[in-house]
Amino acid sequence: MVKHEALQANAAMRKLLAEQKIVIDEIPEKADFPIWMKRDAAGRPYWGAGHFWSMDKGGDAAGRDLSQLEWDGNEVHLDAYSEADIPRMLRDMIGILKSWQRQMERDWPDTPFCLLGSYDDGAELVNNDDSTERFFTVTFRFWAPRGRNSVVYLGAFDEWRQPALLGFCGGADRECWS
Numbered sequence: 424m425v426k427h428e429a430l431q432a433n434a435a436m437r438k439l440l441a442e443q444k445i446v447i448d449e450i451p452e453k454a455d456f457p458i459w460m461k462r463d464a465a466g467r468p469y470w471g472a473g474h475f476w477s478m479d480k481g482g483d484a485a486g487r488d489l490s491q492l493e494w495d496g497n498e499v500h501l502d503a504y505s506e507a508d509i510p511r512m513l514r515d516m517i518g519i520l521k522s523w524q525r526q527m528e529r530d531w532p533d534t535p536f537c538l539l540g541s542y543d544d545g546a547e548l549v550n551n552d553d554s555t556e557r558f559f560t561v562t563f564r565f566w567a568p569r570g571r572n573s574v575v576y577l578g579a580f581d582e583w584r585q586p587a588l589l590g591f592c593g594g595a596d597r598e599c600w601s
Contacts, residue, residue, distance in 0.1 A: 429590075430520055430538075436586035439542060443510045445517070447588075453518030456499060458526050458565075463489070470531075470567060472497050472523070493566035494574040503559040516540050516561040520590055523565055527592040535595030538565040539575065542586040563588075568599055 430447055432440060440447065456472040461479065463469065469489045471479070475496035499519070503512040520538050527536045540563030566574055577599060580589060591599060 430517065430524075430540075431580075431589045433581045433583050433587050433589075435584060436542065436588055439586045440513070443513060445510060445513055447517055450514050450517040450521065452522040452525055453515055454522045454526075455515075455519055456523075458523060458530070460531070463487070468534075469493055470497075470536075470565070472565070473499065488569075490566045490569050490574050494564060497564040497566065499563050501561050504556070506559070509559050512559065512561055513542065516563050517588070520563060520588065524590055524592055527565075531593070533593060534567055535593040535599075536565055536567050536591070537595050537599035538588075538590035538592075539563065539577075540588040565590075568595060 432447065458470055458472050460468050460470050465486075467489060469479075470493060476498065479492070479496065501512050501515055503509050517540075520540055523536075523538060527534070540561060543560050543562070545557045545559050568574075577589070580587065589599075
């Protein structure tokens, strides 16, 4: 069985976690979104969590880029409406990502998976109107890279302005960085 690596935080996420007094290794797994596997008409497997935004409903995934389908369908958002809720939201995301890693290594140890989570402080959505409430969100997802990674460019990950986490299973780090 291939053991997963710890989640990797970029510089912006390391700073955010330090400000919030969060240590990734101290966060327990949170199994709120278990992963399921289906097959398209051609027999190719693809994986999802939750409702998958119904992206595989009303049609067959055959012929589609399954990595892109997983990227789009596995998007999960958690929100915080006050700064006091940010630590809870971050801990929940980390716990879910850890749970996904554990399930992946247990159920599909030979399949490479990439996981990505990011934090948005809502600053870009705030306008000059004092009535606008600011909210904070995390967005996270996973996908199985198939061949060359085409879903997201991970180069210079540590220098991204947006706080983000990466996780890998099944030797996926080589495939996710391509």
